Structures are given as C-alpha cells and as structure tokens.
Amino acid sequence: MTRIAYSPCPNDTFVFHAWAHGLVPGAPELDVTFADIDITNGMAERGELDVLKVSYAVLPWVLDEYxxxxxxxxxxxxxxxxxxxxxxxxxEVGGLSGRTVAVPSERSTAYLLFRLWAAETVPGGVGRVVVLPFHEIMPAVRDGKVDAGLVIHEARFTYQRYGLHRLVDLGEHWETTTGHPIPLGAIIAKRSLGAPTLRRLAESARESVRMAWAAPDVSRAYVREHAQEMDPSVADQHIALYVNGYTEDLGAAGYAAASALLDRASAEKLVPGVAPGALDFV
Structure with missing residues (x-):
C-alpha cells in the first residue's frame, strides 16, 4: 500500500482519480490522505508518507529524502x-511599500514568486507578511484587515465577487521576465523506495492523467465530492488551467522552469541552494 497525500482541489482529484480507484493497470494501491498544500509541505519536511503533492518552493528542504x-x-x-x-x-510607484500582505504559506511557490517580484518592484519592500488560511485571505483584504492578499487556485476566477482588484499577476510577471512556464505543484516520492518503484509510481501517475483526459466524465463525481462548495463551472476552469502537457511529462522545459525558480530564490536567500542534478529523475 502506497501512502499518498494530495489536495482536494479539482486538478488533483482529476489527475489521481483513476489511480486512487484502482483503474490504472499494474499501479500500486493507494492509501489517500487529503490535505491542503501547506500541510503536505510540512509532511514532506517531516518525511511523512511515500508520495506527496507539494510546492516546488519546498523542494530545497526535502530533496535529500524525496x-x-x-x-x-x-x-x-x-x-x-x-x-x-x-x-x-x-x-509602478510601489503601491505595497510598507504595507501588510496576507499569504497562504511561506513555503509556497506563490510566496517565492511574490518575494521575487517585490524585490524588483516594491521600493523598500513590503511592511509585513502575515500567513492566513487560503479561504480567509480575500475576506481579510475586502474587510481592510490587510492591505493586500496573495491568492492562488480558483481565486483567479472568483476574486471579483469580493469586490477586489488585481494588482499584479505574478505568473505573468514570471513568464515575461524569464520566458519559463510557472512551476507550482510537484509530485515527490521517497528515494528509499528504490529506482524501480519510483519509475513505477511515475508511470502510474502518468497513466492516471491520460485516463482522466480520455474519459473526463468518469472522475466528475470524485472531483465534485472533494471540491466542497466550488461552483462546477469554476472546477472545470480549474482543471483546464492546471492540468496540461506538463502534468503528463515535465520535459526539458518543465525542469528548466523549476531550476530557474529555485536558482533565483536561492540567489535572493529565500531558499537553500539545490545541488546540481538534485531535480533529475532516476
């Protein structure tokens, strides 16, 4: 039994539906834990579970083990x-200079992208960063408890409902300044499982993605069950945005993007340096 943790977000339940339900031929049986990515990041740092969906930002702390x-x-x-x-x-005039910004995690790719953008754009830096649960950030901005909020996932489609305004699209800034796609969430597995098992896990994940694309209606009930109160149309947009060719295979462009993010973050002393070859697969 392979112990895995991923989020209840539509992209993860869509991707892992086939595997979690024993539909991928020859795939290891899964024991699934649902947890938001800030929780799985911590699980990875503590060495819990065999396979985890985590932020790319946490990789420098866990690549020795995963x-x-x-x-x-x-x-x-x-x-x-x-x-x-x-x-x-x-x-252009550093609207966040000295202000308070709410973020969902300090171990997230979103936070790294925010810090890299602020280092270039906000004179003197932001005043204070506070960590809030993801679902509390937009209400906190709306109610004036913080000056700005860093949001991810389906908030791209729903922030107008809170009467909020987009100050910056950090992904757009990243793509414009680097040319790379945006590395958000990574799948990691314990190195102690051994190379043959790691390759089997990777092929199982890849086949689960392919099966989800081939028959998207099959996973719909599973996606809706775990998407809580998310509007079905928002869930569909979420999947369309976050499940793509890089989900099936990172490829050279995906690895280059991950390396660029971690190298830039290390240069700004936001994360430890990553050894050459540490991202390479077995």
Whole structure:
C-alpha cells in the first residue's frame, strides 16, 4: 500500500482519480490522505508518507529524502498567483511599500514568486507578511484587515465577487521576465523506495492523467465530492488551467522552469541552494 497525500482541489482529484480507484493497470494501491498544500509541505519536511503533492518552493528542504517525479504536478502558463487589493493599485510607484500582505504559506511557490517580484518592484519592500488560511485571505483584504492578499487556485476566477482588484499577476510577471512556464505543484516520492518503484509510481501517475483526459466524465463525481462548495463551472476552469502537457511529462522545459525558480530564490536567500542534478529523475 502506497501512502499518498494530495489536495482536494479539482486538478488533483482529476489527475489521481483513476489511480486512487484502482483503474490504472499494474499501479500500486493507494492509501489517500487529503490535505491542503501547506500541510503536505510540512509532511514532506517531516518525511511523512511515500508520495506527496507539494510546492516546488519546498523542494530545497526535502530533496535529500524525496525525488521529484516527472509527472502529475501543476506547471503551466497563465496560471500564476495574483496579488489582490481592495482598491486599484499602482505597482509602478510601489503601491505595497510598507504595507501588510496576507499569504497562504511561506513555503509556497506563490510566496517565492511574490518575494521575487517585490524585490524588483516594491521600493523598500513590503511592511509585513502575515500567513492566513487560503479561504480567509480575500475576506481579510475586502474587510481592510490587510492591505493586500496573495491568492492562488480558483481565486483567479472568483476574486471579483469580493469586490477586489488585481494588482499584479505574478505568473505573468514570471513568464515575461524569464520566458519559463510557472512551476507550482510537484509530485515527490521517497528515494528509499528504490529506482524501480519510483519509475513505477511515475508511470502510474502518468497513466492516471491520460485516463482522466480520455474519459473526463468518469472522475466528475470524485472531483465534485472533494471540491466542497466550488461552483462546477469554476472546477472545470480549474482543471483546464492546471492540468496540461506538463502534468503528463515535465520535459526539458518543465525542469528548466523549476531550476530557474529555485536558482533565483536561492540567489535572493529565500531558499537553500539545490545541488546540481538534485531535480533529475532516476
């Protein structure tokens, strides 16, 4: 039995539906734990479970124990996090200088992208960063408890309902300045499982993605069950945005994007340096 943790978000339940339900021929049986990515990041740092969906940002702390699988994760274009404010902002004059910003995690790719953008754009830096649960961030911005909020996932489609304004699309900034797609969520597995098992896990994840694409209606009930109160149309948009060719296979472009993010973050002393070859698959 392979112990795995991934989020209840539509992209993860869509990707792993076939595997979790024993529909992938020859795949190891899964014991699934649902947890938001800030929780799975911590699980990875503590060495819990065999396979985890985590932020690319946490990899520098866990690559000694875990290997990056070349499939199953979230990496793409036009899918980056947003910085939201209650009033229209003016980033050219550093509208966040000295302000308070709520973020969902300090171990997330979104946070790294935010810090890299702020280092280039916000004179003197932001005043204070506070960590809030993801679902509390937009209400906190709306109610004036914080000056801005860093949001991810389906908030791209729903922030207008809170009367909020997009200050910056951090993914757009990343793509424009680097040319790379945006590395968001990674699938990792314990190196101690051994190379043959790691390859089997990767192929199982890849086949689960292919099966989800081939028969998307099969996973619909599973996706809706775990998407809580998310509107079905938003869930469909979520899947379309975050499940793409990089989910099936990172490829050279995916690995280059991950390396670029971690190298830039290391240069800014946001994460430890990653040894050459540490991202390579067995």
């Amino acid at each position: 290997a990056l699988l070349p499939c199953g994760g979230a990496l793409g274009r036009g899918c980056g996090p947003l910085v939201l404010t209650r009033e229209p902002g003016n980033r």
